[in-house]
Structure formats: structure tokens, C-alpha cells
Amino acid sequence: MSLALLPVLLFWGTVTGVDLVSFPQGLLSRPLVAASVAGAILGDPLSGLRVGVILELFAMDVLPIGASRYPDYGPAAVVAAAFAVGGSGAHVLGPAALLGVLLAILGGRSVEGLRRLNGDLVRKAEPALAMGDRGMVSRLFWMGMTADAARSLSLTAFGLALVVVLQWGIEVPSELGHYLGLVAIGGGILGGMNGVLRRSGGARLVGVGLLLGTIVAWIA
Amino acid sequence: MDRVTPRTTTVIRLLGMQSGWSYERMQGIGFGWASEPALRKLLGHDRERYRLALARAAGFFNANPYLAAAALGAELRAEHDGLPASQVERLRSALCGPLGALGDRLFWTGTVPALSALGVVLVTLGAGLWAVLGVVVAHNVFRLYLASWLLQLGWANGTTVGQAIQSSPLPRLGSLAVWGATVLTAGAIPIVGTWLLADTGNWDLVMVFGFLTAAVVLRWFFGRKMTATTLTLIGGILVIIWQTVAR
Numbered sequence: 001m002s003l004a005l006l007p008v009l010l011f012w013g014t015v016t017g018v019d020l021v022s023f024p025q026g027l028l029s030r031p032l033v034a035a036s037v038a039g040a041i042l043g044d045p046l047s048g049l050r051v052g053v054i055l056e057l058f059a060m061d062v063l064p065i066g067a068s069r070y071p072d073y074g075p076a077a078v079v080a081a082a083f084a085v086g087g088s089g090a091h092v093l094g095p096a097a098l099l100g101v102l103l104a105i106l107g108g109r110s111v112e113g114l115r116r117l118n119g120d121l122v123r124k125a126e127p128a129l130a131m132g133d134r135g136m137v138s139r140l141f142w143m144g145m146t147a148d149a150a151r152s153l154s155l156t157a158f159g160l161a162l163v164v165v166l167q168w169g170i171e172v173p174s175e176l177g178h179y180l181g182l183v184a185i186g187g188g189i190l191g192g193m194n195g196v197l198r199r200s201g202g203a204r205l206v207g208v209g210l211l212l213g214t215i216v217a218w219i220a
Numbered sequence: 221m222d223r224v225t226p227r228t229t230t231v232i233r234l235l236g237m238q239s240g241w242s243y244e245r246m247q248g249i250g251f252g253w254a255s256e257p258a259l260r261k262l263l264g265h266d267r268e269r270y271r272l273a274l275a276r277a278a279g280f281f282n283a284n285p286y287l288a289a290a291a292l293g294a295e296l297r298a299e300h301d302g303l304p305a306s307q308v309e310r311l312r313s314a315l316c317g318p319l320g321a322l323g324d325r326l327f328w329t330g331t332v333p334a335l336s337a338l339g340v341v342l343v344t345l346g347a348g349l350w351a352v353l354g355v356v357v358a359h360n361v362f363r364l365y366l367a368s369w370l371l372q373l374g375w376a377n378g379t380t381v382g383q384a385i386q387s388s389p390l391p392r393l394g395s396l397a398v399w400g401a402t403v404l405t406a407g408a409i410p411i412v413g414t415w416l417l418a419d420t421g422n423w424d425l426v427m428v429f430g431f432l433t434a435a436v437v438l439r440w441f442f443g444r445k446m447t448a449t450t451l452t453l454i455g456g457i458l459v460i461i462w463q464t465v466a467r
Contacts, residue, residue: 209406
């Protein structure tokens with residue numbers, strides 16, 4: 001990973017994290033989007049796409065509704081793509097995806113911390129909010145956004161630092177990487193199926209989808 | 221709506237609906253921030269009314285962020301018409317549930333997984349980054365159009381916005397989106413699975429199948445705690461131990 005591209009990756013990781021939690025929720029945080037753009041930044045969109053597809057299957061199992069707890073796949077996918085692109089050979093895809101899953105869980109925890117921080121700020125501002133203080137509403141909005149940006153930036157920076165350490169310090173044996181890849185793919189399929197069954201529009205539609213998918217896979 | 225409020229500004233500000241999210245007010249701060257320019261334009265001549273309206277707007281609110289524009293439009297209309305504070309607050313809280321349920325159905329279980337599945341399928345079929353771009357553009361064009369339309373619908377119908385939404389195409393669209401998402405996400409699994417496992421041998425396929433079987437059994441024993449991510453990390457740790465011992 002070139003040091004010159006580090007600020008761009010950090011920026012992109014921050015954008016994807018903020019997209020999920022605060023602004024603009026425009027699907028930039030979807031792993032497929034986050035990882036493929038990261039791959040393109042690093043000059044290898046295909047590796048980004050491959051790791052993005054695996055993580056996207058995991059993300060299909062996530063319903064980011066209201067106060068529910070959910071993983072943050074945006075910065076995680078950026079870091080996973082950086083690991084996949086920087087590694088030597090296809091066998092790093094699995095370890096990259098697993099690193100992404102781990103960071104997504106960590107990212108989810110950081111979202112909870114952000115919510116508590118916002119709560120502290122709101123409690124302190126209660127008197128001004130009750131008076132309809134326009135400046136306070138605006139301040140709380142921007143403080144929430146800034147804290148989220150700091151959270152996403154820290155998460156991306158931590159992940160990329162981990163990538164640098166792992167790439168310099170540890171050579172992933174190809175056999176280990178291969179088997180980890182199988183686990184990641186299996187986990188992705190499991191996540192995707194969980195998502196399908198959770199939001200099922202009926203067993204018949206699931207059957208139709210699986211049948212159509214099998215036919216397309218067979219032809220393609 | 222154009223007559224009374226900077227509609228574009230409000231729609232753009234609605235993109236930040238979840239900023240400042242807290243367990244105390246949930247989306248209240250984002251809602252207040254999005255309402256502020258319109259409230260200022262509507263009630264700016266009466267400072268006291270404006271401040272009280274803004275205080276209400278920044279209070280507790282929780283609905284699907286993509287559909288919050290309807291509540292915002294209705295609340296602006298209620299404030300503009302000078303409805304009593306208790307009625308504005310009742311309107312606000314009455315809209316949270318239905319907008320949350322409909323929006324979650326339309327977006328989180330409908331269009332978002334449908335686009336996500338379509339994206340991964342197109343990538344596996346060779347569309348590359350264009351597929352990714354298409355997914356992002358399609359989602360954002362749809363949600364921005366919807367926000368603008370819902371803001372207008374809320375403003376036009378005020379306290380009866382709930383019925384207006386009920387008789388609009390949105391509930392039907394929600395059902396269609398879930399059906400589409402079910403077919404597309406289910407269809408994506410074999411396509412993506414085949415793509416990812418294209419270069420693997422029979423023994424590898426047996427391993428993946430074994431992992432999936434073990435995952436189903438573990439989930440049956442331990443319930444929903446055993447998420448796909450947990451099971452994957454357990455699988456990864458076991459592979460690392462196995463490979464370390466084997467070496």
C-alpha cells in the first residue's frame with residue numbers, strides 16, 4: 001500500500017462510516033461499494049470487488065433499524081480491500097474478508113459509544129433545547145457529525161495500521177489463506193441466507209429466487 | 221410547499237436526519253436541524269412561536285429516516301396553521317410507528333437488499349464498477365425523489381398525512397420491494413457462491429458444505445446468538461489452530 005494513497009483511503013473510510021450513521025445514508029457504506037472504490041483507489045478494483053462481494057453477503061443479514069445494534073461494514077470493507085490488494089495472491093482474500101468482519105463488529109461497538117456520547121451532549125443541552133435555541137440544535141447536529149467522522153477516521157486508521165503490520169510482519173501461508181477463504185465464503189453464504197429468510201416474502205418466492213439463481217449460475 | 225419553504229434545503233438537510241442520534245431523543249436533533257430553515261421562513265416573524273416550534277421539532281422522534289419527510293411536512297403545516305402544541309406533539313408521535321414500519325419494509329427489507337443483491341449479481345456477471353455505480357445512483361435518485369414528494373404530501377395533508385400515505389402507492393410499493401428483494405437475494409446466493417467457489421476442488425466444496433451444516437446445527441442449539449459473523453470467526457479460529465498444529 002503506497003503511503004501517498006493513505007490519506008485518500010482514510011478519507012474514503014471516513015466517508016463510508018459517516019454514511020452509515022449520520023449522513024447521507026446513500027449506500028456508500030455498503031461493503032460492495034466501499035471495498036470496490038477502495039480497490040479502485042489502490043489500482044486493483046477486482047480484488048476490491050471480490051472482497052466486497054463476500055462482505056456484502058454478510059451485510060445482507062443486517063437490519064440497521066432504530067436503536068438496534070449492527071456492524072459497521074464501511075470502514076471495515078475499505079480496510080479489507082487494502083489488505084486484499086496489498087497481499088500476494090488470491091489466498092489473502094479470505095484473511096482480508098475475516099479482518100473486515102472483525103473490524104465491522106468493532107465498528108458496531110463504536111457506533112454505540114457515539115450514541116452514548118450524543119446522549120451526554122443532549123442531556124447537557126436540555127435547557128437550551130427546551131427554549132428552542134437554534135444555535136444549540138445546530139451545534140448538537142454538527143458535534144454529532146464531527147464525532148462520527150472522528151469515529152470513522154479512527155476505525156479506518158486503526159484498520160489500515162493493522163494491515164501494514166500484518167503485511168510487513170506476517171506472511172499468510174497459502175494453505176491457511178485458502179482455508180480461511182473457504183470459511184469466509186461459507187460465512188458469507190450463511191449471512192446471505194439468514195438475510196433471505198429473515199425478510200422472506202414467502203417460501204415460494206425464496207424457492208423461485210434460488211431456482212432462477214441456479215439457472216443463471218449454470219448458464220454463466 | 222415551494223411558496224413557503226426552501227424545499228431543496230429541507231430535502232438536503234433530511235439527508236443528515238440521523239446525525240446527533242441518541243437514546244434520549246433518537247432522531248430528534250436531526251429532525252430539528254432539517255426543520256429549522258422552513259420553520260424560520262414560516263414563523264420567523266413571531267419569535268416566540270418559532271422557538272417553541274423548534275423546541276418541539278428537536279424533541280424525541282424515531283421513524284425510518286427515508287420517510288421522515290412526510291412527518292416533517294405535516295409538522296410544518298400544523299405549526300403554520302397554529303394547531304395547539306399538544307396536537308402537534310400527538311401528530312409527531314402518531315407518525316413515528318407507521319412511518320418506521322413502512323419505511324423499514326420499503327427500504328431495509330426491500331429496495332436496499334434488492335439493490336445490494338442486484339449489485340453483487342451484476343459484479344459476478346462481469347459488470348464491474350458500473351454495477352456498483354448503478355446501485356448507488358438508483359438508490360439515491362429514488363430516495364431523493366421520495367423525500368421531496370413526501371415533504372409535499374405532508375405539507376398538503378397536514379394532520380391527515382397518515383391516511384394520505386395509506387392511500388398512496390407506497391404500501392403496495394413496500395410489498396413489491398420485499399418480494400423483489402426476496403427473489404433477488406435468494407437468487408444471488410447460488411450465483412455468487414458459484415463465482416466465489418469457481419476455482420476450488422471437490423474437497424473444498426465438501427468443507428464449505430460441512431461448515432454450513434455445522435453452522436445450522438450450532439444455530440439450532442444456541443439460537444440467534446450464533447450469527448453468521450460469530451460462526452465465521454469461530455470457523456476462522458478453528459482453521460488457524462488446525463493449520464498451526466498441522467505445521
